[in-house]
Amino acid sequence: MAQSLLLISRQAPWSGPGAREALDIVLAGGAFDLPIGLLFLDDGVFQLTSGQNAKAVQQKDLSANLQALPMFGVDDLFVCADSAKARGVATDALALGDMKVLTAADIATLIDRYDQVITL
Amino acid sequence: MSTLHVLSHSPFGDNRLASCLRVMGAQDALLLCGDATYALQPGSAPFATLQAAGLNLFVLAEDLQARALDTPDWAEAINYSGFVELSIEHDKVNTWL
Amino acid sequence: MKFAIALFSAAHAPSSRRALLFAQAALAGGHDIVRLFFYQDGVYNACDSVVTPQDEQDLPKQWRTFVSDNQLDGVVCIAAALRRGVLNDEEAQRYQRSAICVQAPWALSGLGQLHDAIQDADRLICFGGA
Numbered sequence A: 001m002a003q004s005l006l007l008i009s010r011q012a013p014w015s016g017p018g019a020r021e022a023l024d025i026v027l028a029g030g031a032f033d034l035p036i037g038l039l040f041l042d043d044g045v046f047q048l049t050s051g052q053n054a055k056a057v058q059q060k061d062l063s064a065n066l067q068a069l070p071m072f073g074v075d076d077l078f079v080c081a082d083s084a085k086a087r088g089v090a091t092d093a094l095a096l097g098d099m100k101v102l103t104a105a106d107i108a109t110l111i112d113r114y115d116q117v118i119t120l
Numbered sequence B: 001m002s003t004l005h006v007l008s009h010s011p012f013g014d015n016r017l018a019s020c021l022r023v024m025g026a027q028d029a030l031l032l033c034g035d036a037t038y039a040l041q042p043g044s045a046p047f048a049t050l051q052a053a054g055l056n057l058f059v060l061a062e063d064l065q066a067r068a069l070d071t072p073d074w075a076e077a078i079n080y081s082g083f084v085e086l087s088i089e090h091d092k093v094n095t096w097l
Numbered sequence C: 001m002k003f004a005i006a007l008f009s010a011a012h013a014p015s016s017r018r019a020l021l022f023a024q025a026a027l028a029g030g031h032d033i034v035r036l037f038f039y040q041d042g043v044y045n046a047c048d049s050v051v052t053p054q055d056e057q058d059l060p061k062q063w064r065t066f067v068s069d070n071q072l073d074g075v076v077c078i079a080a081a082l083r084r085g086v087l088n089d090e091e092a093q094r095y096q097r098s099a100i101c102v103q104a105p106w107a108l109s110g111l112g113q114l115h116d117a118i119q120d121a122d123r124l125i126c127f128g129g130a
Helices: A018-031 A042-048 A062-067 A081-086 A104-113 B016-023 B034-040 B045-053 B061-066 B080-089 C014-028 C040-046 C059-069 C078-083 C089-094 C112-120
Strands: A005-009 A036-040 A076-080 A100-102 A116-119 B003-007 B029-032 B056-060 B076-078 B092-095 C002-007 C032-038 C074-077 C106-109 C123-127
Touching (some): A005 A042, A018 A036, A018 C112, A036 A104, A042 A062, A042 A076, A042 A081, A076 A081, A076 A104, A081 A100, B003 B016, B016 B045, B029 B034, B029 B080, B034 B045, B034 C014, B056 B061, B056 B080, B061 B076, B076 B080, B080 C014, B092 C123, C002 C040, C002 C112, C014 C059, C014 C123, C032 C112, C040 C059, C040 C078, C074 C078, C078 C089, C078 C106
Parallel strands (some): A005 A036, A005 A116, A076 A100, B003 B029, B003 B092, B029 B056, B056 B076, C032 C074
16 A cells, blocks of 8 residues: 655745745655645745735746646645634635645644655 | 654744644654754753653754753753664654755 | 655755764664655755865765665656756756766656655655755
């Protein structure tokens, strides 16, 4: 049975290639049909806000890759409630649908459920 | 199930320590290395937080020595073979990159 | 125990040295390393044009020696490497760049190799950041 991997994405969308390179790990895993989960934590929640304009800073739009996640078989998408609240990000208005909103205690349980974890 | 969390960033002006402590489970352990060992600077807020947290706390000995920090009696200093063993003792390792 | 070790920081970062020392301790403890995977700034550890002052630790050289001596599989993420100008002969020719800094024992390959290593290993250990 394949080992499952949780990727915890903590970077804001354009703080360097971090957010994109974290997502690339997830998409690659999905392409190989591996069980992958993705949790947005801390500044990572800023990847999920609506109405962003990558072109304004001459960057690539991450949201296309984010929207592609289910197509790559990555359906286990999570967002940290505390991180969103601290940053004024409403969890009912995220750019990605079907996300599970988790408390800190839920996150501890979530990490336990996966075989491996990468926090990027 | 337990996870070994690893921190290497200074806790001052960085939120990895705070986030890590929020999401750690009761069976988890925390290894401080690199600048994260500054959390063991006596008289600092992170020091007080860790002292009160009652965690399974480990620290990489070489980093304490480099920084002239002491191991408090509520933490255990380890070397690299200890690091390897810790990584085996827990089910997974979560490095806060 | 089988370890997959992923490195995300450049050679001059303390975490790169820490990764090497961990890897050495893992082998010394009788464990196996299924793969070393360099991602993000970790690709710079495979760069042989890094010049280290004589009185400092030459991490790229130490990594090369470690991988060669122990016949380990050292993989550098090709996408991360290209973005950072860390090219082998083949990629330098493909993109018509003058600098070649990745040679054996390092191989440029995709993220599939990271996932493959994770599937094969008992433990994934990541090093990076500070």
